[in-house]
Amino acid sequence: MSRPRRDMHQKSLLKLLLNAEERRFFQMIWAIDALQGDRQGQAEKLLRFPPEAASSEITSRYAVHRWELETLVNLFLTRPFRNRRKPNDSFLNCGQYETLATLINHLREIEDAEAGMYLGRVGILNEMHRIAQRQFPWQRGFFNAVQFYRYAFIYGQGDCADYFNATYGITFDTFSYIGFALFTAFQERPWIKNKYSLTDIGIKDDELCDGMKLLCKPEPEAEKEATALLSEVQSKLKSPLPTAFQPSYLRRFPILSFGDVSGVSIAPLPALLILRVTQGVYYDLIDGGSHLRNDASARFEKYCRQLLRATLPDHEIEESHTYSVRGKLLDSPDILIKRDGVPVAVLECKATKLTIGAQYAEDPTSEAEVGYREIAKGVFQIWRYRSHIRRGLTANDATERPNFGLVLMLDTWLSMSRELQKQVVSVANSLADAAKEDIIEEDRERVIFCSIPDFERLLLISDNESFFLTLSAAKEEKFVGWHLPEIHREIHGKTQKKPFPFSLADVSP
Numbered sequence: 001m002s003r004p005r006r007d008m009h010q011k012s013l014l015k016l017l018l019n020a021e022e023r024r025f026f027q028m029i030w031a032i033d034a035l036q037g038d039r040q041g042q043a044e045k046l047l048r049f050p051p052e053a054a055s056s057e058i059t060s061r062y063a064v065h066r067w068e069l070e071t072l073v074n075l076f077l078t079r080p081f082r083n084r085r086k087p088n089d090s091f092l093n094c095g096q097y098e099t100l101a102t103l104i105n106h107l108r109e110i111e112d113a114e115a116g117m118y119l120g121r122v123g124i125l126n127e128m129h130r131i132a133q134r135q136f137p138w139q140r141g142f143f144n145a146v147q148f149y150r151y152a153f154i155y156g157q158g159d160c161a162d163y164f165n166a167t168y169g170i171t172f173d174t175f176s177y178i179g180f181a182l183f184t185a186f187q188e189r190p191w192i193k194n195k196y197s198l199t200d201i202g203i204k205d206d207e208l209c210d211g212m213k214l215l216c217k218p219e220p221e222a223e224k225e226a227t228a229l230l231s232e233v234q235s236k237l238k239s240p241l242p243t244a245f246q247p248s249y250l251r252r253f254p255i256l257s258f259g260d261v262s263g264v265s266i267a268p269l270p271a272l273l274i275l276r277v278t279q280g281v282y283y284d285l286i287d288g289g290s291h292l293r294n295d296a297s298a299r300f301e302k303y304c305r306q307l308l309r310a311t312l313p314d315h316e317i318e319e320s321h322t323y324s325v326r327g328k329l330l331d332s333p334d335i336l337i338k339r340d341g342v343p344v345a346v347l348e349c350k351a352t353k354l355t356i357g358a359q360y361a362e363d364p365t366s367e368a369e370v371g372y373r374e375i376a377k378g379v380f381q382i383w384r385y386r387s388h389i390r391r392g393l394t395a396n397d398a399t400e401r402p403n404f405g406l407v408l409m410l411d412t413w414l415s416m417s418r419e420l421q422k423q424v425v426s427v428a429n430s431l432a433d434a435a436k437e438d439i440i441e442e443d444r445e446r447v448i449f450c451s452i453p454d455f456e457r458l459l460l461i462s463d464n465e466s467f468f469l470t471l472s473a474a475k476e477e478k479f480v481g482w483h484l485p486e487i488h489r490e491i492h493g494k495t496q497k498k499p500f501p502f503s504l505a506d507v508s509p
Helices: 002-018 022-035 066-077 097-122 124-140 145-155 158-168 172-188 205-215 219-236 271-276 279-288 290-311 356-360 369-390 418-435 452-461 464-474 484-492
Strands: 191-193 216-218 255-258 264-266 316-319 322-325 328-331 335-339 342-350 404-409 448-451
Touching: 002 066, 002 097, 022 066, 022 097, 022 255, 022 264, 066 097, 066 124, 066 219, 097 124, 124 356, 124 418, 145 158, 145 172, 145 279, 145 290, 145 452, 158 172, 158 205, 158 279, 158 290, 172 191, 172 205, 172 271, 205 216, 205 271, 216 219, 219 255, 271 279, 279 290, 290 316, 290 335, 290 342, 290 452, 328 369, 342 369, 342 464, 369 404, 369 418, 404 452, 404 464, 448 452, 452 464, 452 484, 464 484
Parallel strands: 216 255, 342 404, 404 448
Antiparallel strands: 191 264, 255 264, 316 335, 322 328, 335 342
16 A cells, blocks of 8 residues: 555645745745744744744654755755646645645655555665664754864865865855855845845855855756756666655755845755755865865874874874885774773774765665775774784784774764674675785674764763773674764763864864
8 A cells, every 4th residue: 555655645745835836835944944943933923833833842743854844845846847836826825834734744654655665675774774864964963063173174174175265266264154154144034135245244245156156056946956966866776765865955055046136045944054064065076086085084084083182182092004014015094092002992084975875775885885895995904904913013013902993984874774884894804805814703803883973972972981981882782783972871871071172263264
């Protein structure tokens, strides 16, 4: 019954979306985001709603999740051009909560029905990975100083920053400032004029114009490009993406404009502005060539070293060094953590970009083989280094193998996925076998996988002792697939969060 059920709700949802006027629809999305984002005062000017709906509690029966709003916007942008609303048709009433609730209920029915159609192939454990990729970033939020600092450090300096400035006529710092200023403006109201000005905070009109080229699209163009994006992504995958996991156009262009210079613009989900001017700067650098990827990778490694030095002051944090084995020059892992000269942990840092296929495909290791193989290579490099220490082949006089090996990723490659981690380790074992490097079983200790947001969170809630106890627990079978901060919370209970050790002013004056 899953397919007929899906088709019935798809037809009903599409009929409603086809009958919605563009500006009113996006304003309704904005109003719901405000209503359940502790901005009730702004929402009540635009929307009629039951008092119980004015809550940010995710467990409320009136809750509408932001990832659902994002999916609704995407479905609206990609709705077929045929059978659009005729001038004399009645508009969908976008001024009341009940309308949005009806749309969301149809969407949930579609997603549930589709899950019934593919779960037999995908399996519940792999599905948890896809759900985590969709929901966890929204639950954690995008507006925080740590994320601003991280991406300003990686993308806002060096070759990446030079390329951004030369290509787009605006500095990374100014672009970030524009994004923050517009986010603030769209928190207060849904619409701004297309001739908006930020000169009162020091942003020149031509700078704002250059920034808006990267942030904003005319709504008619957005519809065409969103449809083309979906078609392009689907054509590259071996299996179709379910509704819940289709690529979001708002992550590329979070602002939609209507009319010419005398018209108006809206950011239906203002938080995506923050995502766009931090993590989303990757889209602006992707055509810059391999030297930019290398620059970003090197800066990611440097950021991780500085973060560890600031949060683990009783340990020595060393960068990679070169050593020779049988006349062949090799690099040690990217970071070595020591205590009183004794190796404690080694880390491989991977800045490989997470793709749609890696996030949401039914078989992500097949769809994003190159990326997952790069992570597996990090595991192999850690094992090889442990083997060389055991055999006294490294150049730093290390005699004791570190207890912990971590692959630290800029993106959330292996979130909530025990099965994907096992597949990566299997590839790493194949690499180790093929290398013929005398990497024995005891060298192949369990390696911990962690994204940088989770690693930052762990460092800010732990002390020296609880940090390493958490790493020790993460090597246990029962915790495979868990996020490190959740492991820490499970074994240590609630802890007081420490302040982030760096200032934004250091990287973004």
